[in-house]
Structures are given as C-alpha cells and as structure tokens.
Amino acid sequence: MKMKRGLKLLALVGVLSLVIAACGGGEGGDTSTTASEAETTTSAAGEETTTSAAGETTTAPAEGLGTIEVAAGEPIKIASLQSISGDTASLGTDQVRAIEIAIADKGEILGHPVELAFNEDDGCSSEGGQTGSTRIIADPQVVAVIGTSCSGAGVPASNVITSAGRVLISGSNTSPVLTSDLAGNASAEYHDGYFRTAHNDAIQGAAAAKFVFEELGLTQVATINDGDPYTQGLTGAFEAPFEALGGTIVESTAVTADQTDMRPVLTEIAAAGAELIFFPIFQPAGDFIAEQALEVAGLEETVLMGADGLLSDTYVTLPQTEEMYFSGPQTPTTDAYAEFVTKYTEAYGEAPIQSFHAHSYDATNMVFNAIETASTDDGGTLTIDLQAFRDALNEMTYEGLTGSLSCDDFGDCASPNIDIVQNTAETADIEGVRGNVLISYSREDLGL
Amino acid sequence: MTEAATVEARPARRASRITPVSVFLWALRIAILAIILYGSYLSISSGRLSAAQWRDLFVFGISTGSMYALIALGYTMVYGVLRFINFAHGEVFMVGGMMAFYVANALAVTPLWISSPALSLLIVMVAAMFTSTAVAVIVERIAYRPLRGAPRLIPLITSIGASFTIQYLVRGLVGPATTSFPRMEPLRGTFEFGGFVILKTQLLVIVAALVMMGGLYLFVEKTRTGKSMRAVAEDPETAALMGINVDRTIVNVFAIGGAMAGVAGGLWGLVFPSINFFSGFLPGIKAFTSAVLGGIGNIVGAMLGGVSLGIFESVGPSLVLAGYEIPAFSQLKDVVAYAALVLVLIFRPTGILGERLAEERT
Numbered sequence: 001m002k003m004k005r006g007l008k009l010l011a012l013v014g015v016l017s018l019v020i021a022a023c024g025g026g027e028g029g030d031t032s033t034t035a036s037e038a039e040t041t042t043s044a045a046g047e048e049t050t051t052s053a054a055g056e057t058t059t060a061p062a063e064g065l066g067t068i069e070v071a072a073g074e075p076i077k078i079a080s081l082q083s084i085s086g087d088t089a090s091l092g093t094d095q096v097r098a099i100e101i102a103i104a105d106k107g108e109i110l111g112h113p114v115e116l117a118f119n120e121d122d123g124c125s126s127e128g129g130q131t132g133s134t135r136i137i138a139d140p141q142v143v144a145v146i147g148t149s150c151s152g153a154g155v156p157a158s159n160v161i162t163s164a165g166r167v168l169i170s171g172s173n174t175s176p177v178l179t180s181d182l183a184g185n186a187s188a189e190y191h192d193g194y195f196r197t198a199h200n201d202a203i204q205g206a207a208a209a210k211f212v213f214e215e216l217g218l219t220q221v222a223t224i225n226d227g228d229p230y231t232q233g234l235t236g237a238f239e240a241p242f243e244a245l246g247g248t249i250v251e252s253t254a255v256t257a258d259q260t261d262m263r264p265v266l267t268e269i270a271a272a273g274a275e276l277i278f279f280p281i282f283q284p285a286g287d288f289i290a291e292q293a294l295e296v297a298g299l300e301e302t303v304l305m306g307a308d309g310l311l312s313d314t315y316v317t318l319p320q321t322e323e324m325y326f327s328g329p330q331t332p333t334t335d336a337y338a339e340f341v342t343k344y345t346e347a348y349g350e351a352p353i354q355s356f357h358a359h360s361y362d363a364t365n366m367v368f369n370a371i372e373t374a375s376t377d378d379g380g381t382l383t384i385d386l387q388a389f390r391d392a393l394n395e396m397t398y399e400g401l402t403g404s405l406s407c408d409d410f411g412d413c414a415s416p417n418i419d420i421v422q423n424t425a426e427t428a429d430i431e432g433v434r435g436n437v438l439i440s441y442s443r444e445d446l447g448l
Numbered sequence: 449m450t451e452a453a454t455v456e457a458r459p460a461r462r463a464s465r466i467t468p469v470s471v472f473l474w475a476l477r478i479a480i481l482a483i484i485l486y487g488s489y490l491s492i493s494s495g496r497l498s499a500a501q502w503r504d505l506f507v508f509g510i511s512t513g514s515m516y517a518l519i520a521l522g523y524t525m526v527y528g529v530l531r532f533i534n535f536a537h538g539e540v541f542m543v544g545g546m547m548a549f550y551v552a553n554a555l556a557v558t559p560l561w562i563s564s565p566a567l568s569l570l571i572v573m574v575a576a577m578f579t580s581t582a583v584a585v586i587v588e589r590i591a592y593r594p595l596r597g598a599p600r601l602i603p604l605i606t607s608i609g610a611s612f613t614i615q616y617l618v619r620g621l622v623g624p625a626t627t628s629f630p631r632m633e634p635l636r637g638t639f640e641f642g643g644f645v646i647l648k649t650q651l652l653v654i655v656a657a658l659v660m661m662g663g664l665y666l667f668v669e670k671t672r673t674g675k676s677m678r679a680v681a682e683d684p685e686t687a688a689l690m691g692i693n694v695d696r697t698i699v700n701v702f703a704i705g706g707a708m709a710g711v712a713g714g715l716w717g718l719v720f721p722s723i724n725f726f727s728g729f730l731p732g733i734k735a736f737t738s739a740v741l742g743g744i745g746n747i748v749g750a751m752l753g754g755v756s757l758g759i760f761e762s763v764g765p766s767l768v769l770a771g772y773e774i775p776a777f778s779q780l781k782d783v784v785a786y787a788a789l790v791l792v793l794i795f796r797p798t799g800i801l802g803e804r805l806a807e808e809r810t
C-alpha cells in the first residue's frame with residue numbers, strides 16, 4: 001500500500017512536470033510563491049516541480065535563444081514534420097522528397113553533413129502537429145523544422161517549436177491565421193520564428209473570388225469548409241473579397257473531414273440556389289462532395305471549385321472532378337525547376353505528386369543559407385546562434401525555384417502568383433491540370 | 449386491519465416513487481421534446497427546403513441507415529451470444545469494402561463490367577462477403593476463442609486490439625492512400641416510379657439490405673442453425689447440455705455477422721466510392737450506436753436502429769438545428785446522431801425494441 005502511494009506521487013510529479021514542460025512558456029513563477037505549509041505532501045511535491053521548471057525556463061531568454069553546438073564531424077540536424085500517412089499523404093510525401101533532394105544537393109554546410117534527424121507525421125491534424133513537434137524539440141540538436149503540411153497541424157507546431165527557440169518553416173501552410181492578414185496585423189497564432197515559403201491564403205482567396213466573379217461571371221456562391229484552419233481561413237479569405245466585388249455568399253457551411261454523406265449539406269446548398277460551390281478542403285471529403293453534387297437535384301448546373309489542398313494526382317484523376325476549377329500556387333517554368341523535376345523523377349520513379357515540393361525545396365535551402373550566416377566555426381566545432389539564425393532568415397532574400405523569397409515581419413516569405421486551373425478531359429494527371437492555366441493573378445492584380 | 453394497511457401503503461409507495469430524479473427526468477424529456485418540435489416547426493415553416501428536398505433527405509437517410517443496419521447486425525448478434533462488443537467489426541466491414549474495391553477495379557477493365565453489370569456486381573458482392581466472413585471467423589478463432597471463459601471485459605479489450613491489428617495490416621498491405629471505386633454506369637442516375645425519384649444506387653442499397661435482413665431473420669427463426677444460435681444466446685451451458693456445439697454456433701454467428709458486414713462494405717463502396725484503411729472506424733461506431741439504439745442483442749432492433757440513426761443523421765441537422773439558425777449545422781451531423789442515441793435512451797433505457805436477454809445473465 002505504501003509502495004503504491006509512493007508510486008502515485010511519483011506519477012503525479014512526472015505528469016505535472018510534463019505538463020509544465022509542454023506549456024513551456026517563459027511566464028510562471030508568480031503562482032509558485034503561494035506555496036503554503038498547510039498543503040498536503042502531494043501538492044507540495046507539485047509546487048516543487050513548478051518552481052524548478054520555472055527556474056529553468058526563465059534563465060533562457062536572458063541569453064537570447066541560446067546556441068547549438070555541432071562537434072567536428074557531427075551532422076547538422078534538421079527535421080521534417082509533414083503529413084505522410086492517411087488521406088493527405090501525397091501532400092506531405094511530396095515535400096519530404098523535396099527536402100531529401102535539397103539535402104542531397106547541398107552536400108555539406110561548413111564541413112558538416114546535414115542529417116534529416118526526424119521524419120515525423122503531422123497527421124494533418126492539430127494533435128499530430130502537437131505530438132510531432134514535441135518529439136522533435138526533445139532533441140536539442142535540431143536547428144529547424146521543415147513543416148507542417150497542413151495549417152491545422154501548424155498552429156500547435158508553431159507554438160511548440162518557436163517557444164523552444166527553434167525555427168519552423170513551412171512549404172505548404174497557407175492559412176492567414178499562422179502569419180498575418182497581409183495588411184500589417186499579426187494573426188492570433190503568429191509566433192516569432194515561424195516562416196513559410198507558401199502563399200498566404202488571403203491572396204489565394206482573393207484570386208479565386210476575382211476569378212469567379214469576373215471570369216465566370218457568377219454571383220451566387222456557396223462555400224464549404226471542414227473546420228480546419230486552412231479550409232476555414234481560405235473560405236473566409238474568399239468570402240470577404242467576393243462580397244466586396246458585389247457577389248453574394250448564399251451559404252457558408254461546414255462539414256467534418258471524415259464525413260461521407262454530403263447529400264444533406266448539398267441539398268441545403270441547392271435550396272439556397274448556389275451557382276458555384278467553393279470547397280477548399282481535403283480528400284476524401286472532397287471526393288464525396290464532387291461525386292454527390294452530381295446526384296443532388298438542383299445542382300446539375302452548379303460549378304465546382306476547389307483549391308490547392310485538392311490539387312493532387314489522386315484527386316484530379318477521379319472521374320467526378322472533371323470540369324472542376326482549382327486555385328493554387330503557380331507552377332514555376334524556369335530551367336532550375338525543370339532540373340529539379342528531373343531529379344525528383346529519377347529518385348522516386350514518378351513526377352511530383354502535389355503542388356508544394358518546390359516550396360519545401362526552397363524552404364530547406366533558406367535554412368541552409370541561414371545556418372551558414374548564423375554560425376561560427378571554431379576549429380571544426382560549429383556554433384549556431386539561434387537568434388542570429390532567425391534574423392538571417394528574416395533578412396535574407398533568396399532566389400528560389402518559386403521565385404524571389406524575402407520574409408515580411410510575420411513570416412510570409414513568398415510573393416506568389418496564384419494560378420486558376422481547370423481539370424478537363426484532356427488533362428490526364430496532376431501535371432496536366434497544373435499546366436492548364438486559365439488565368440494567373442499576382443499580388444498586385446489583387447491589390448494586396 | 450391488513451386490508452386497511454395495504455390501502456394506506458399503496459399511495460405511500462406511489463408517492464415514494466416520485467423522486468426528484470424522476471421529476472427531473474420528466475422535465476428533461478418534456479424540455480427536449482419541446483426544443484425538437486419548436487426547431488422543426490421553425491425549420492419547416494421557413495419554407496427553406498421544398499417537400500421534394502425533405503423527401504430526398506429521408507431517402508438519403510434510409511439508404512445510409514440500411515448500411516448501418518447491416519453492420520449493426522454483427523455487433524448485436526455477437527453481443528447476443530457472447531455479451532461483449534466486438535469492436536473489430538468495423539474493420540471486418542472495411543476489409544469487405546477493400547476486397548470489393550480490388551475486385552471491382554479488376555473487373556472494370558474487362559468487357560464483363562459493361563456487358564453484364566449485374567453479374568459483375570454480384571461477383572464484387574460475393575467476394576466482399578467471403579472476405580469479411582473469413583476475417584470475422586479468423587478473428588474469432590485467434591482473438592476470442594482462447595478467452596472464452598474469461599470475464600467479458602477481456603475480449604472487449606482484445607477486440608480493440610484486433611481492430612488496430614486489422615487496420616494496420618491493411619495499411620501495410622495496400623498503403624495509406626485513399627483509393628476510389630470504378631464507376632458503374634448502369635447504376636448512375638435516378639429511377640422513377642409514380643413521380644417518386646430515387647437514385648439507383650440508393651434503391652439498390654435499400655433493396656439489397658432488405659433482402660439480406662429478411663434472409664437473416666428467416667434464417668435465425670426457421671433453420672436448425674438459427675435455432676441453435678438462439679439457444680446459445682439464451683443459455684450456452686444448457687444449450688451444450690442439449691447437444692448443441694457451442695463453439696461451432698459461435699463461429700456461425702461471427703460468419704453471418706461478417707457476411708452482412710461484407711455486403712455492407714460492398715454497398716458502401718457503391719454509394720461512397722472511396723476507401724482507405726481507416727474507413728471502417730466511423731461506420732463501425734455508427735453501427736454500434738445503431739445496435740444500442742435498437743436494443744443491443746436484438747436483431748430486429750439493430751435493423752430498426754440503423755435505419756433510424758440514418759434518418760436522424762440525415763434529416764436532423766436540417767430539421768432541428770437549421771430552425772434555430774445554427775451556423776454550419778451540417779457539421780453537427782454526428783452530434784445529432786449521438787444526441788439521438790442519448791435521447792432515445794432517456795425515453796427508453798433499453799433501446800427502441802429493448803434488449804433481448806435472458807434475465808439472469810445480464
């Protein structure tokens with residue numbers, strides 16, 4: 001019995017310290033001073049952990065973000081946190097391959113090899129982002145994390161990784177919630193130390209809205225999101241400019257990511273009289289909407305439009321997605337990109353399977369360049385100053401595959417063009433669809 | 449004297465039954481009914497959806513619900529004889545769907561797919577049925593039979609383990625990606641009779657489910673094997689004394705449950721033509737809910753529970769939630785489904801038709 005109680009206490013202390021480590025913020029301290037003598041042993045033990053943990057974390061900011069030392073011959077560690085299983089596996093796998101190619105291309109940084117120390121799965125969910133990033137930062141040698149694939153995973157990952165002093169740089173997070181609204185206001189989930197080479201969906205939403213209103217001439221639109229920050233952010237970014245142009249959002253609704261029966265929601269949309277449905281969600285929910293929209297009475301003439309989350313080979317080859325429109329990042333046309341695609345195809349036996357590989361390739365190279373700037377070499381031992389590393393990323397102008405990248409105050413590094421593409425009978429695969437550009441919008445075209 | 453005492457005692461006993469809890473429960477029931485009715489009134493009177501659209505919602509609900517019902521049969525039958533919930537049953541369904549997908553894909557490139565779609569469909573369904581049956585029987589043999597005498601909680605936990613094992617075996621075998629079924633042209637479009645329009649796939653699903661469930665009901669009620677199943681469900685020890693091979697009967701139960709799940713898997717693929725290794729989870733949980741809704745252990749209850757759950761899920765958000773102008777109410781479909789379960793259990797704690805258990809064994 002005594003033994004048991006001891007174990008319980010130990011477990012409690014362990015859990016508490018885990019919780020505190022996970023919260024990881026700099027604040028604290030205040031509450032720990034209220035420890036009173038009258039407390040039972042259990043809570044006293046709890047208080048003890050609070051003080052010791054708070055003591056450790058408060059020392060860190062005094063010296064900046066700290067440094068990472070890489071001994072002679074040791075590799076520089078970076079990590080990948082991408083969606084590599086489940087329905088969005090193609091989105092993440094595509095980028096992991098790009099990171100691997102970038103590492104192979106780079107070879108060495110100041111005499112040290114680069115190691116992809118983690119290849120974590122973000123599960124395209126906030127739980128996945130939380131678990132994966134916590135696992136990664138447990139290794140104090142990891143300098144930067146390339147990820148996440150999904151904005152939903154990016155929200156917790158950005159918090160966890162940046163508060164550990166490291167950098168998260170994503171090639172495919174597009175939700176405005178992670179950076180800013182592009183009008184100079186930081187978003188709720190922006191943390192210093194977060195960067196991305198993908199576009200901000202404020203741009204994509206505006207581009208899609210402009211296309212629907214001006215090119216298709218449709219004014220009655222329904223939007224569907226699945227509650228994820230990416231999809232919610234993008235439908236929001238579509239609705240505001242669309243209404244500003246003079247269009248009407250007849251229904252702004254949501255489904256869940258694992259929902260299969262979309263007919264009820266589509267019936268509602270038919271009743272609302274939508275001419276176009278904009279559903280920037282993921283597979284498989286996107287499959288079901290496209291399939292069942294063909295069957296619901298009243299939607300026979302309704303145009304379907306998706307976004308970059310659905311621009312994958314597994315989606316555009318479905319029969320029901322023919323004639324669908326998509327918005328997405330512009331496909332580079334440079335020789336450097338063609339060379340990259342050749343390497344990709346040689347290494348993995350297929351052409352790129354999604355739209356964000358080039359973005360992750362650029363992100364990885366930006367990390368390499370920033371490491372070079374921020375480290376000092378002392379007889380083979382490399383010292384990377386984490387604050388200088390962040391500053392280097394902030395100040396860098398990098399000419400990458402996706403164009404010229406220079407980060408603004410809130411981590412948005414891309415100045416992207418958005419392509420509107422259509423899946424037709426002639427476009428056999430994702431390459432064909434991405435090549436079938438109807439119109440391309442730059443940031444200036446959209447007045448952002 | 450004694451008469452007077454009983455006369456006095458009766459009202460007293462009655463009074464003592466009206467506890468604060470039962471008052472609260474009745475108030476809760478009335479409040480919930482009022483909320484549902486008022487929401488429905490608001491929603492219908494707004495004229496947002498036409499009568500045809502309401503009818504469509506019902507039909508969608510019935511077709512999804514009949515698939516839930518087919519899966520729910522497996523839960524309820526296993527519960528009937530072994531008194532535990534076989535959580536691996538959702539995966540048995542998924543494996544059937546996977547096999548249906550592979551067979552359909554293989555057939556889709558042959559001329560048979562175009563020339564005789566009915567035959568191809570039959571092949572697909574039979575393949576799905578056999579695969580699911582085999583998996584269900586193997587799971588029973590490996591995971592449950594060695595635990596026959598153990599407390600009921602142990603096979604329950606084992607079933608969760610079996611569920612994960614099957615899921616990730618399939619993931620290992622076919623990969624994590626979502627794959628999609630080939631189209632079957634004759635099943636596209638709608639079917640009309642007397643002004644009533646229904647999607648052909650849905651009609652097929654409803655008819656197939658009815659045939660399967662009718663067949664199962666006759667099988668359980670009329671055949672010797674069915675009789676032995678009912679006997680084992682009643683009391684396995686006495687059944688054994690009567691010369692019934694209990695182990696074989698249990699295998700039969702798993703096999704039939706698996707076959708139903710396999711058919712459901714194939715039908716599911718026709719209606720929702722995408723599948724991955726995780727596809728069995730949600731329908732499995734929904735079917736389990738259906739089984740409880742109808743009264744677990746009760747075969748007719750499972751059928752009724754499945755169809756009701758399908759209808760609640762399909763009509764509920766538009767009918768009740770939309771009336772209160774809740775934004776994005778379609779997302780709350782699952783909330784409606786599980787809330788319906790809670791509500792039905794508040795009114796009828798043993799489910800719509802009631803548990804059918806031998807009293808002493810519960």
